[in-house]
Amino acid sequence: MITSIEFKKEVLILAKEIGVEPREIHLRPMKRKWASCSSRGRLSFDKKLLNEPKEVRFKVILHELLHLKYPNHGRMFKTLLNTYFINLKKKIGSNDNGEIAEH
């Protein structure tokens, strides 16, 4: 399990890689989904994500960050999500605690 501060740090590291700037990052209990993103750049993530393995967090964070560039789930969105996921997984490894660390 990681802390909400560590989680937000991960979001900011990935945001920098993608080249987007989330206005606000919130962690709160959510019922039906992992995360949401408003058109004004406010990202909300489910607190349960703090207990999830890095790969799951990574994919959810990337998904929401990419919405700051592409609001829909079109073909472009899916292709980019996969590309970013594969590339950034290689580029940003994890330390012994399973946290995302910048290399």
Ligand SMILES: [Zn+2]
């Ligand atoms: Zn989405």
